[in-house]
Amino acid sequence: MTNSTLKWLYPASKKKLFTNRKAILKQLNYNIEQIQTRETGENIVLIGLRKIGKTLILKEFMQQLIRSKEDCVPVYLDLEGLSLEPRNFSFTYVGYVMHWFNTRGTIMPMGIGEHKQIYSELAKIGDHELIDHVNEMNYLDDERIIHAALDFPELLANRTSTNIIILIDEFQQITEVSRDIIPLFRSVLQTQSRTHYLAAGSAVHILEKIFKEPESPLFLHFSIIPIKPFTRDDTRNLVKKVFGKTPDTISSRIFHLSFGHPFYIYVIAEKLKRFCEIDNLPLTTKLVDKAFFTETLNPDGKIYNICAYIFKESFRDIRKESIYRTILKCLAKAGHGTVTQIARETYLDTAIVGVYFNRLLHTDLVYKEGSEYFFKDSVLRCWMLYTFEGIVLDDYPSHKILEELIEQYREKFEKAASEEADG
Ligand SMILES: Nc1ncnc2c1ncn2[C@@H]1O[C@H](COP(=O)(O)OP(=O)(O)OP(=O)(O)O)[C@@H](O)[C@H]1O
Numbered sequence: 001m002t003n004s005t006l007k008w009l010y011p012a013s014k015k016k017l018f019t020n021r022k023a024i025l026k027q028l029n030y031n032i033e034q035i036q037t038r039e040t041g042e043n044i045v046l047i048g049l050r051k052i053g054k055t056l057i058l059k060e061f062m063q064q065l066i067r068s069k070e071d072c073v074p075v076y077l078d079l080e081g082l083s084l085e086p087r088n089f090s091f092t093y094v095g096y097v098m099h100w101f102n103t104r105g106t107i108m109p110m111g112i113g114e115h116k117q118i119y120s121e122l123a124k125i126g127d128h129e130l131i132d133h134v135n136e137m138n139y140l141d142d143e144r145i146i147h148a149a150l151d152f153p154e155l156l157a158n159r160t161s162t163n164i165i166i167l168i169d170e171f172q173q174i175t176e177v178s179r180d181i182i183p184l185f186r187s188v189l190q191t192q193s194r195t196h197y198l199a200a201g202s203a204v205h206i207l208e209k210i211f212k213e214p215e216s217p218l219f220l221h222f223s224i225i226p227i228k229p230f231t232r233d234d235t236r237n238l239v240k241k242v243f244g245k246t247p248d249t250i251s252s253r254i255f256h257l258s259f260g261h262p263f264y265i266y267v268i269a270e271k272l273k274r275f276c277e278i279d280n281l282p283l284t285t286k287l288v289d290k291a292f293f294t295e296t297l298n299p300d301g302k303i304y305n306i307c308a309y310i311f312k313e314s315f316r317d318i319r320k321e322s323i324y325r326t327i328l329k330c331l332a333k334a335g336h337g338t339v340t341q342i343a344r345e346t347y348l349d350t351a352i353v354g355v356y357f358n359r360l361l362h363t364d365l366v367y368k369e370g371s372e373y374f375f376k377d378s379v380l381r382c383w384m385l386y387t388f389e390g391i392v393l394d395d396y397p398s399h400k401i402l403e404e405l406i407e408q409y410r411e412k413f414e415k416a417a418s419e420e421a422d423g
Pocket residue numbers: 017018019020021048049050051052053054055056057201202238262263264266
């Protein structure tokens with residue numbers, strides 16, 4: 001391990017801000033000890049909402065692993081950025097495994113999967129079985145080549161007496177490689193003892209289908225770690241790292257508005273810092289509100305953009321977006337509701353609303369409890385509540401506009417919550 005290890009993937013500026021997640025890292029490190037002693041090491045998947053911090057956990061863990069365990073080699077693959085055409089994917093997969101094995105994260109991966117890269121890495125390892133395995137891949141059909149690629153890390157680990165930990169980010173994308181890759185993946189991992197997998201992904205609904213449903217081939221093959229929002233204490237710590245020390249009233253307000261979601265906490269704290277340092281505005285809870293609303297309701301804001309992206313992604317393959325919009329707008333106003341209640345408010349037929357809600361459960365926007373539907377992400381709810389009414393802000397909204405927004409926010413989020421708590 002040198003100073004440049006992982007700098008290209010996890011720069012010091014990001015690492016400095018990394019907050020908590022201690023229990024999860026402990027669990028991941030414990031698993032590595034189990035793998036090393038060949039006891040009950042398992043495959044693990046981190047599942048959580050967009051931007052909740054899955055990738056940062058992978059990177060932090062990987063850095064700890066490289067520093068502490070020579071015989072456990074991490075291989076990091078972000079499927080979002082890879083070609084998933086079967087042959088291309090297969091050689092890229094093998095290329096990544098060798099790149100990480102030979103560099104342990106010190107060098108940025110470039111040209112991975114290209115003929116030249118593959119053979120230069122193979123030459124560095126200098127093992128004939130590995131060279132034969134890769135040579136044979138050239139003559140296989142699509143299905144067998146994927147199989148051979150997935151087999152490669154175990155062969156490498158056996159030939160070098162190491163353990164390989166494959167970290168796969170945005171795991172749900174793997175189904176793009178081949179329709180049958182999940183059963184194939186299962187059959188491969190059942191034969192492996194020196195290769196383990198740590199996956200992560202944002203498409204909660206799809207991942208739960210892959211890992212939690214009894215009819216899925218990967219059911220019970222991975223332990224699931226749900227990634228949750230921050231606590232009030234975590235929020236205070238992250239705010240301190242971004243902004244500097246603040247009174248508790250400030251970090252509490254940030255916690256309240258962000259619902260503990262680390263990305264939203266970070267964005268609000270950064271904006272607050274700008275307001276204070278560049279515009280010389282006094283640090284008050286009102287300024288926190290201003291930071292939150294300008295980031296959420298200004299189309300240039302970071303929270304606005306992530307919410308718009310989540311919304312758009314949810315409807316990528318769905319037509320009739322306008323009906324969903326009508327239903328979600330109504331649900332955003334009410335906070336929660338049954339099919340009958342939403343049908344009444346939207347003038348839509350109850351049966352139709354039922355069908356649309358069912359499809360909404362296949363996105364990561366809403367969940368159902370009893371007969372009621374709720375938003376998974378309350379900040380997203382807030383974004384819909386205002387932007388679906390046509391409300392957008394510039395970077396410096398007037399005092400009056402801000403007061404009106406806050407009043408509406410109180411009405412929808414705070415009064416409703418306290419009434420529910422009371423009654
Ligand atoms: N533990 C943490 N400490 C400090 N900041 C965090 C932490 N977790 C998340 N963040 C903030 O949230 C942002 C998003 O984190 P990350 O990219 O890890 O999320 P993700 O769940 O992988 O997102 P995506 O769903 O887009 O893949 C980070 O860039 C950082 O600003």
